[in-house]
Amino acid sequence: MADTVAEPSSVHHGGDRGRLAISQRAVERIAEITARKHGAVRRDSVLGRGLPKARAVVAGRRTRIEVQVAAAWGRPLEDVAAEVRQAVADDVERFTGLGVDRVDVDITAVEPRTSAEAEVADRAEAVAAKAPVAGPTAWGFGIVGALLLVALGAVGIAEMLRSTGLLRGQVIPEDWFGRTVVLEPAGWLRPAGIAAMVVGVVLLALAVKPRRRTHSAAGEIVWIRPAAAARLAADSASHVDAVTAASVVAKRRRLHATVTTFGDPSRVHDEVGTAIGDRLSTVTPQPGVRVDLRED
Template sequence: MSSTPAKKPVAAPAAATVGVLAALSVTAIGAIGIRDALVATGTISGTPWLEWLFGKAEVLKPVDWMIPAGGIAVLLGLLILVASLKPRRATHLAVGDDGVWIRSRDAGRLATDSARRIDSVLGAETKAKRRALRVNATVTGDVNRVRDELATAIPQRLHLVTPVPRVRTRVTVEGN
C-alpha cells in the first residue's frame, strides 16, 4: 500500500476553453471544406462557400487587413499563453495531512451538524462558498449563549480543514 497522499483536486485549466474553441473552429472549417468538395464533384447542388469568400478577399489590399490581422493574432497568442500558464484553482479543502479532501458544501454540512447539536437550536442551515460559510440558526432561549457556543463548536469541528473557512453566524429567535 502506497503512503503517497492524494493529489490536490483542482479545476480545469483555463486553456481548456481555448482548446474547445479551437477544436470547434477546425471542425467547422473542415465541414465547409467537405461541403465545397461535394459541390465541386456535383454530389450536391449549390455554390461553393470558399469561392465566395476568396472572391470577397480579392477586393481587399494586403495593406488594408494585414496590420489589424497581425495585431489581433498577437493579442490572441498572448491570451492563449496567459491561459496556458495560469495556475489551476483549488476546488476542495484539505482535511489533515493524509490527502483527504472535501468540498466547501461538505464543510458547510459539518457546520450545520455542529450547530444542530447545540441545546436550544431548533434548526440550522449553512450556505457555503469557496472559503466562507454562513450559518443561520433558529433558536429558543438566550441568543448570546447560543452565539458563543456556535463560535466555539463550529471551529472545533472544522479545525482540521485547510484553509480554514471563514464562518459567519446569524442567530434568530423562533417567532421573529
C-alpha cells in the same frame, strides 16, 4: 481522497443549502487509507480492489466497518489488528462525525518484506494523496490554438508594414497559394492582426496558468469542497442546545451560518461558533465563519 461528504442534489457550492449525508463509500475509503498508514500492507489484485479493503454500513449517525488487510511478515498479528482497529475508528469519527459502533479487522494475508524501502514506499503512497484541482483544460489544444493566433496576428501586421514600405520582402510566398494569386494587404489587417495577437497571448496565458484548488485539506488524507464544509458546519450547529434549525452557505473561504433558536442569543451565538470551529479544526486553510441568529 477527495470530498468525503456525498453531494445531495439540494446542495451546491456557492449558496444552496442542504443536510449532511455521509456516503458509505466515503467511509470505506477513509478506512482503507487509514489502514495502510497504520500497520497494514498494500496488496494489489488483478480483479477487485486489492488490500486493504473495507466494507461499511451507515445507518443514520452510526456506522459499522469491516476491514480486510494484509500484514507484514514479522509483526504480531494481534498488534496489527489492534492498531488498524483503533486508527480506523479514530479517523472515521474525526473526518465524518459518525459514531463508530465497531471495527472488525480480518487479516487475510501475510506479505514478506524484501527491503526497508518497500515499507517506506507503502507508507509514503498512503499519505501522498494530491489535493484535487479544477477539471483539466484542453492544455495541448489551447497552446496550439494560442500560438496559431499569435502567428496569424504577426503575419497580418507584417503584411501591413510591407504595404507601407516599412518592411521589405515577401511575408507570405505567393506560391503557397498558387502563382496566379497575388496577395494584397487590406486596411483592416493592422487592427485585425493586433487583436489576433492579443487574443492569442491571453489564451496562451490561460492555457499554462496553474489550475485552482477546488478542495481544502482536512488532515493528511481527506480533502473537502467548500459546500461539504458548509454541510459539516450546519450539522454541528444543529446539535447545539436550543437550536431548531441551521443552514450554512459557503462562499469562497467564508461560511455564513443562519441559526434559528429560542435560547439566549449570546450563548447560542458563542456555542454555535465554537461547535463549527471544533468540527472544522482540521481544515486548512481555516474558513471564516459568520453566525446570524433568528428567534424561533
